[in-house]
Amino acid sequence: MKASPRTISGDALASVPIFSSLDAKGLDAVAKAGKTQSYDAGKTIVEAGATGVGFFFILGGEVEVRQRGRTIAKLGKGQFFGEMALIDGQPRTADVVAVGPTECFALSAWSFASLIKTEPKISLGVMKELVRRLRETDKVLTQ
Numbered sequence: 001m002k003a004s005p006r007t008i009s010g011d012a013l014a015s016v017p018i019f020s021s022l023d024a025k026g027l028d029a030v031a032k033a034g035k036t037q038s039y040d041a042g043k044t045i046v047e048a049g050a051t052g053v054g055f056f057f058i059l060g061g062e063v064e065v066r067q068r069g070r071t072i073a074k075l076g077k078g079q080f081f082g083e084m085a086l087i088d089g090q091p092r093t094a095d096v097v098a099v100g101p102t103e104c105f106a107l108s109a110w111s112f113a114s115l116i117k118t119e120p121k122i123s124l125g126v127m128k129e130l131v132r133r134l135r136e137t138d139k140v141l142t143q
């Protein structure tokens with residue numbers, strides 16, 4: 001049975017690294033803006049080519065990022081996905097699939113944009129992660 005989306009408290013987001021700059025009030029505001037959703041193993045959370053409507057943080061479990069069936073990255077607790085299509089308005093670049101039972105906190109495109117505009121430390125956190133992923137890709141290409 002598929003669990004329905006739930007709201008959570010700000011405390012539940014305190015362990016997400018890019019939210020570490022937020023105080024309790026800020027965490028509560030972010031928590032109110034989104035919903036948590038549970039996914040069974042094998043569930044495709046984001047589909048390559050689709051229009052991006054949400055940004056996801058992994059609260060528990062693990063996902064694989066796949067392009068044409070090939071796994072290009074694994075992401076776990078505290079990490080995020082779904083930012084690329086929201087940043088440039090292009091289609092989703094990859095499938096993101098739950099490896100085991102996975103719980104995510106999802107923000108709408110609108111809430112993501114608002115957070116990026118009002119919280120410079122969160123924007124910087126997203127940029128740092130994008131740079132980390134680019135470095136990983138560079139490493140693979142030069143191996």
Ligand code: CMP
Pocket residue numbers: 046052065072073080081082083084085086091092093094095096133137
């Ligand atoms: P988006 O394109 O919106 O949807 C698919 C997501 O997979 C993408 O955003 C990123 O969050 C994630 N993704 C794509 N490529 C990589 C990569 N090389 N490493 C980690 N995550 C990725």
